[in-house]
Amino acid sequence: MPDTPAPADTAVTLECRNVWKLFGPEAQGFLAGQTAAPGLEAIRAAGLVGAVQDVSLAVREGECFVIMGLSGSGKSTLVRCMSRLIEPTAGEILFNGENLLAARPDRMIEIRRHRMGMVFQHFALLPHLTVLGNVAFPLEVRGVARAEREARAREVVDLVGLAGREGFFPRELSGGQQQRVGIARSLAGDPELWFLDEPFSALDPLIRREMQDEFLRLQAILKKTIVFITHDFDEAIRLADRIAIMKDGRVVQIGTPEDLVMNPASDYVAEFTRNVVRAKVLKARSLMAPLDAETLPEGTADVAASATVAEIAPLLSEGAERLRVLDGSGAPVGLIRREAVVDVMMRG
Missing domain, CATH: 3.90.1280.20 (CBS domain Like)
Structure with a gap:
């Protein structure tokens, strides 16, 4: 699985080491009984589903790391393992050197609330709250005083281009505006690590392009460490510093968009990139x-x-x-x- 070497002084924010997620009975016992990494046929023969298989990767500080693949490739399951919204079956996930799989539940809640931001395909806005209320909600859960959380919410509402709409309800907004609210909400707590799981795939093509532009603008300002999930290679090459391509739960290649297009590691990657305009x-x-x-x-x-x-x-x-x-x-x-x-x- 070739990867692009990191500069010697580049810090790693998030690292996965031999991460597995198998669905089915006695999955941990099955893995523990293997002398080598089992293949897909052995996993299926055991009555298990290999959603994530032996994944190792490192996300560098300040980069946009895109994970992509077709539906069912394991990309969304992997990103949920990274934040322990789903419990991995085996492996290590290190966040600034701390093994998240060894963290107690209360510690994980603290990390998600204070150091991680998440945006998903479905906006999941609270319909009874205004734009300002939705954006401030994570800070309210933290116990931040109302004046402070609303001041911060106004800052990020302005940052995503929704100033003047603080009093609107979700039903009064377009799809693109609703997703901007979701992005603002995820940024309200100033997360160190930002997860985005196909955040633009439910939008119309023109709005999607607009949101990609907005994402690039925000990243140029904020310089967050980002894990971005997509199945769209054009979107990936536009947004990514590096890309990991997944197939059947495994990462088959990691590299810059240029690496993947010019030096595909397999026929699968070559087919994925075949129609990309080299320019x-x-x-x-x-x-x-x-x-x-x-x-x-x-x-x-x-x-x-x-x-x-x-x-x-x-x-x-x-x-x-x-x-x-x-x-x-x-x-x-x-x-x-x-x-x-x-x-x-x-x-x-």
């Missing part, structure tokens, strides 16, 4: 030549190393022959020639 995935850093290869004319346009070919192409259509590539600190690190971009665009 939306390939980054400037992948196409650039050394900066000292030639002198660039004055006025040469700059592009970020993280910019996609699709984002770069309009600059070249305006007549530029070369672009200077800048790293995250704004330092020049390379150049891109028009022909390299044209080649990618022509090959799709």
Whole structure:
């Protein structure tokens, strides 16, 4: 299961080590009696369902880590195991080094209330509460004083673009606005770790695109550590720093969107990514030549190393022959020639 190496100084917020979730009688006993990780056929022969099988992964601080797969692949079960909304059958789940599977129930309640935020596909807003009341509700459960919780709720309502609608009830809002309320509610407690389980899949395509834009805007401001579940690869490559693809309860590959598209580890991953437009995935850093290869004319346009070919192409259509590539600190690190971009665009 190839993964993209992390920078040496990158902290890990959440780590799964050999996590299993088997549904059925005597699942723990079955696993304990195995000398090696059982395969799917052995699990089925024992009358069990292998929802999550031997999953190991690490979510880095400040990244958006997307878990994706088809329906029944185990992605939603895995994210519920991460927060212990479902009890894993075996393994370890470490949150900032603390093993959540060893935590007492009251400790888990404290962690979920104060350090985790969750958004699900179904908005689950309380119909008798206003926008402000829904957003402030998690803080009310914590026992936060009314003035303080409403002040915080107003901050996040404004953050998600719903200022002026604090007194509206859920029935008076559109689907996209209701999901914004759900997002605001999950952010009210300023969580360190943010779980989003297919939060936009029930929305119409145009509203879904709008909510993806909103998500990217919020992440640029908040820089949360995020675990995001989706079955839509276009959504995944737009939002993710890294992606884990699941099949039959197992993680089959982890990597950046570019890694998965250009270097699929299996036929399954290759099929998953087959129709992806490469220009939306390939980054400037992948196409650039050394900066000292030639002198660039004055006025040469700059592009970020993280910019996609699709984002770069309009600059070249305006007549530029070369672009200077800048790293995250704004330092020049390379150049891109028009022909390299044209080649990618022509090959799709």
